[in-house]
Amino acid sequence: MAATTLYQSVGTLQSCRNNGNSGLCPDYGHVSFRSVSKGFKVDVGLLRGGSFFSRKRSTCVIQASASQATVFDEASAPSSATTSDSNKKTSEAALILIRHGESMWNEKNLFTGCVDVPLTTKGVEEAVEAGKRISNIPVDMIYTSALIRAQMTAMLAMTQHRRKKVPTIIHEESEQAGAWSQIFSEDTNMQCIPVVTAWQLNERMYGELQGLNKQETADKYGSEQVHEWRRSYDIPPPNGESLEMCAERAVAYFTEHIEPQLASGKNIMIAAHGNSLRSIIMYLDKLTSQEVISLELATGIPMLYIFNEGRFIRRGSPPAPTEATVYAYTKKLAQYRQKLDDMFE
Ligand SMILES: O=C(O)[C@@H](CO)OP(=O)(O)O
Numbered sequence: 166m167a168a169t170t171l172y173q174s175v176g177t178l179q180s181c182r183n184n185g186n187s188g189l190c191p192d193y194g195h196v197s198f199r200s201v202s203k204g205f206k207v208d209v210g211l212l213r214g215g216s217f218f219s220r221k222r223s224t225c226v227i228q229a230s231a232s233q234a235t236v237f238d239e240a241s242a243p244s245s246a247t248t249s250d251s252n253k254k255t256s257e258a259a260l261i262l263i264r265h266g267e268s269m270w271n272e273k274n275l276f277t278g279c280v281d282v283p284l285t286t287k288g289v290e291e292a293v294e295a296g297k298r299i300s301n302i303p304v305d306m307i308y309t310s311a312l313i314r315a316q317m318t319a320m321l322a323m324t325q326h327r328r329k330k331v332p333t334i335i336h337e338e339s340e341q342a343g344a345w346s347q348i349f350s351e352d353t354n355m356q357c358i359p360v361v362t363a364w365q366l367n368e369r370m371y372g373e374l375q376g377l378n379k380q381e382t383a384d385k386y387g388s389e390q391v392h393e394w395r396r397s398y399d400i401p402p403p404n405g406e407s408l409e410m411c412a413e414r415a416v417a418y419f420t421e422h423i424e425p426q427l428a429s430g431k432n433i434m435i436a437a438h439g440n441s442l443r444s445i446i447m448y449l450d451k452l453t454s455q456e457v458i459s460l461e462l463a464t465g466i467p468m469l470y471i472f473n474e475g476r477f478i479r480r481g482s483p484p485a486p487t488e489a490t491v492y493a494y495t496k497k498l499a500q501y502r503q504k505l506d507d508m509f510e
Pocket residue numbers: 271275276277278279368371395439440
């Protein structure tokens with residue numbers, strides 16, 4: 166994908182006299198924006214042709230810098246996008262990755278790994294904020310680890326989604342669990358998002374470091390040794406998993422179970438962990454074992470990828486609704502957002 170800077174589009178959009186808060190620009194396509202203190206927030210999805218339609222009168226003054234966003238190149242966008250949540254006509258799909266919000270052991274600075282601890286209040290708030298950032302992005306299926314902090318994050322994030330579909334955990338631990346959690350209404354089923362839990366997406370197993378304080382461990386073994394355990398690619402902590410070992414199960418799960426769903430047009434959210442997501446990002450971004458060392462993921466910040474014709478295109482983190490920045494959607498995502506605007510505003 167060749168990304169063009171927003172600056173180029175801003176020039177054209179500034180010359181548009183706009184009558185509403187959403188519409189089609191003759192040159193640059195779909196635009197929707199909301200008032201911010203200086204000018205407007207604008208989302209740009211490239212669609213050719215069309216004309217503006219109006220909700221209320223205003224003049225389009227867009228203030229943004231080239232560094233704030235990029236615009237998806239129309240040439241690489243699929244030509245037959247529709248506005249359905251799950252689009253089987255094209256191979257384009259959205260992939261959202263979220264590291265869980267702050268856990269009670271993050272707060273205490275303890276090595277956590279596969280110990281199953283919940284979010285703190287701050288973690289709950291981070292998950293809700295993450296949900297606001299992705300509230301306009303379609304989600305057809307959710308994958309989480311088997312750990313409660315990732316599951317809480319996914320569920321809390323979805324409370325903010327504008328589409329208001331209900332995430333429902335798929336229970337396949339036994340035949341009975343599957344049978345007892347069936348839904349008998351097709352309409353209700355259509356308003357649900359299946360949530361698949363998979364241990365393969367768990368945090369890497371931290372071995373004998375689990376439950377130890379990170380600072381005390383660094384004081385005891387030296388910060389270089391601890392940094393090696395925490396961030397090297399192939400050196401495991403005592404009796405634990407290295408990132409490489411974690412990648413073997415997390416990336417295998419991703420390629421076997423999640424990638425085929427993306428290829429069929431399903432929009433996917435994955436809520437998981439610092440290291441299981443680092444290993445998946447290493448695969449998506451083709452990072453080397455050297456490059457992944459410096460990859461750090463913040464808690465509760467969603468990252469968006471577009472899966473298009475078998476390629477993963479990194480799109481960064483969608484902005485929070487309060488941020489006066491510019492974010493460019495793909496044509497398909499812009500249409501989805503427009504549909505939400507039409508349905509709910
Ligand atoms: O303790 C853990 O399980 C992880 C994530 O919180 O820590 P680290 O940042 O050392 O990989």
